[in-house]
Amino acid sequence: xxxxxxxxxxxxxxxxxxxxxxxxxxxxxxxxxxxxxxxxxxxxxxxxxxxxxxxxxxxxxxxxxxxxxxxxxxxxxxxxxxxxxxxxxxxxxxxxxxxxxxxxxxxxxxxxxxxxxxxxxxxxxxxxxxxxxxxxxxxxxxxxxxxxxxxxxxxxxxxxxxxxxxxxxxxxxxxxxxxxxxxxxxxxxxxxxxxxxxxxxxxxxxxxxxxxxxxxxxxxxxxxxxxxxxxxxxxxxxxxxxxxxxxxxxxxxxxxxxxxxxxxxxxxxxxxxxxxxxxxxxxxxxxxxxxxxxxxxxxxxxxxxxxxxxxxxxxxxxxxxxxxxxxxxxxxxxxxxx
Amino acid sequence: xxxxxxxxxxxxxxxxxxxxxxxxxxxxxxxxxxxxxxxxxxxxxxxxxxxxxxxxxxxxxxxxxxxxxxxxxxxxxxxxxxxxxxxxxxxxxxxxxxxxxxxxxxxxxxxxxxxxxxxxxxxxxxxxxxxxxxxxxxxxxxxxxxxxxxxxxxxxxxxxxxxxxxxxxxxxxxxxxxxxxxxxxxxxxxxxxxxxxxxxxxxxxxxxxxxxxxxxxxxxxxxxxxxxxxxxxx
Numbered sequence: 283x284x285x286x287x288x289x290x291x292x293x294x295x296x297x298x299x300x301x302x303x304x305x306x307x308x309x310x311x312x313x314x315x316x317x318x319x320x321x322x323x324x325x326x327x328x329x330x331x332x333x334x335x336x337x338x339x340x341x342x343x344x345x346x347x348x349x350x351x352x353x354x355x356x357x358x359x360x361x362x363x364x365x366x367x368x369x370x371x372x373x374x375x376x377x378x379x380x381x382x383x384x385x386x387x388x389x390x391x392x393x394x395x396x397x398x399x400x401x402x403x404x405x406x407x408x409x410x411x412x413x414x415x416x417x418x419x420x421x422x423x424x425x426x427x428x429x430x431x432x433x434x435x436x437x438x439x440x441x442x443x444x445x446x447x448x449x450x451x452x453x454x455x456x457x458x459x460x461x462x463x464x465x466x467x468x469x470x471x472x473x474x475x476x477x478x479x480x481x482x483x484x485x486x487x488x489x490x491x492x493x494x495x496x497x498x499x500x501x502x503x504x505x506x507x508x509x510x511x512x513x514x515x516x517x518x519x520x521x522x523x524x525x526x527x528x529x530x531x532x533x534x535x536x537x538x539x540x541x542x543x544x545x546x547x548x549x550x551x552x553x554x555x556x557x558x559x560x561x562x563x564x565x566x567x568x569x570x571x572x573x574x575x576x577x578x579x580x581x582x583x584x585x586x587x588x589x590x591x592x593x594x595x596x597x598x599x600x601x602x603x604x605x606x607x608x609x610x611x612x613x614x615x616x617x618x619x620x
Numbered sequence: 621x622x623x624x625x626x627x628x629x630x631x632x633x634x635x636x637x638x639x640x641x642x643x644x645x646x647x648x649x650x651x652x653x654x655x656x657x658x659x660x661x662x663x664x665x666x667x668x669x670x671x672x673x674x675x676x677x678x679x680x681x682x683x684x685x686x687x688x689x690x691x692x693x694x695x696x697x698x699x700x701x702x703x704x705x706x707x708x709x710x711x712x713x714x715x716x717x718x719x720x721x722x723x724x725x726x727x728x729x730x731x732x733x734x735x736x737x738x739x740x741x742x743x744x745x746x747x748x749x750x751x752x753x754x755x756x757x758x759x760x761x762x763x764x765x766x767x768x769x770x771x772x773x774x775x776x777x778x779x780x781x782x783x784x785x786x787x788x789x790x791x792x793x794x795x796x797x798x799x800x801x802x803x804x805x806x807x808x809x810x811x812x813x814x815x816x817x818x819x820x821x822x823x824x825x826x827x828x829x830x831x832x833x834x835x836x837x838x839x840x841x842x843x844x845x846x847x848x849x850x851x852x853x854x
Contacts, residue, residue, distance in 0.1 A: 504766075
């Protein structure tokens with residue numbers, strides 16, 4: 283023990299790499315870090331949600347989920363340059379991008395996913411990996427030859443909610459500080475969840491989509507157009523993923539590798555939540571986001587992981603949870619009919 | 621009402637049906653009998669549009685339907701209650717019934733769910749339970765109820781007795797008969813349990829390795845020596 287404290291005393295780390303004082307001494311920092319984790323976790327969760335929506339309806343793991351969002355976000359950047367993002371323009375662009383993402387998802391399902399439907403799972407995996415490469419290449423070809431964009435606009439929602447955000451910025455319940463954008467990320471993620479919940483549980487279309495995910499044969503016998511439902515599922519997933527891309531772009535800088543920094547955690551979040559549970563994807567994302575933030579802030583006893591090790595720590599938590607619940611937090615036990 | 625003429629069909633290289641012809645008139649219960657793999661289920665799949673025939677035609681109410689999609693065949697008034705029930709196991713009883721009415725746009729759906737519950741009171745108690753949690757008999761009742769929710773003119777019933785206790789089978793056949801009598805529902809019934817099937821039906825077809833081997837009045841089939849030996853077991 284003597285030796286260890288000796289080492290940490292002699293290492294002259296820059297101030298930002300030092301562990302913060304423990305939560306009971308500085309609760310405001312603790313809650314601020316939790317809120318920041320909630321915000322990044324929400325973004326992981328949104329991308330994970332897209333992965334889950336596709337997986338549970340078509341049994342395909344869409345590795346291109348992040349890059350589809352990247353493409354849409356870059357189109358958004360071009361629109362921002364052309365139209366400007368002031369005032370109502372932000373929302374105009376936002377909804378154009380949603381529509382575009384939906385069309386992209388539907389197009390991908392129709393053209394390249396449908397032919398491998400019913401083929402071995404690995405075939406579909408290879409197809410989505412191929413899409414990953416294609417969309418990356420496309421983005422690089424169109425946008426990355428010139429100067430990379432800086433400063434993707436954040437939603438103006440924060441400033442519209444001026445009274446609320448003032449209060450948020452100063453102190454949330456007297457504890458936490460979060461930025462307007464973090465607050466907006468959490469609000470929009472919650473809104474997406476509510477919208478999907480209403481769609482799946484209170485509309486005929488949502489019921490038909492759930493039925494198709496469970497039993498395509500029986501769905502056809504009920505008169506459901508199964509192909510259309512799968513196409514809509516992909517459209518919906520691409521839209522949710524695009525919201526993730528649009529929200530993360532102001533935080534990370536919009537460049538070719540932006541979604542790479544998200545997609546790994548999104549997959550981890552999807553698995554953690556149970557891979558076929560939409561709320562599980564968000565909960566999984568939030569857990570990983572919060573753990574990641576706390577691990578980079580605090581020392582655990584004499585051990586301080588720092589920002590570098592915060593990512594492995596977040597994944598370690600994933601592994602530990604899967605040891606206890608192999609099918610994820612909300613995952614069903616795999617039941618196969620014989 | 622339904623006329624199947626010279627239908628052939630195959631699964632890849634395996635021919636399932638050869639020149640199958642049969643007819644169903646309105647208001648009847650018609651039995652389709654045969655051993656495992658004789659082509660009973662394939663015949664129903666061709667009628668409901670899940671299996672594309674390689675030859676022949678299917679006419680329903682005077683219209684050819686063998687090139688139509690399953691979706692449009694449901695809307696024409698044919699409901700297929702498939703072998704093995706194929707329920708939406710994680711959806712509730714009520715959601716399963718609502719999906720049965722998917723092609724309908726009218727406002728009488730709620731009332732029809734209540735009507736199904738009067739035929740199958742056991743289902744009413746399980747309204748909010750997932751279909752997968754029901755007993756085998758209840759699941760079969762739900763599958764039939766879900767089929768009825770489309771308000772079909774013709775109900776295709778595939779092996780409703782499969783894996784069920786004799787008393788439950790009796791109960792289900794009793795209800796099928798009641799619905800046939802009270803609502804004039806036409807039924808094409810596929811069964812391995814020939815005794816039961818011939819008791820409720822007026823006319824029967826016997827399939828052997830994809831061909832119609834025998835067609836006669838139900839009473840006649842019950843007397844028929846070879847049917848008795850092969851399917852009735854006495």
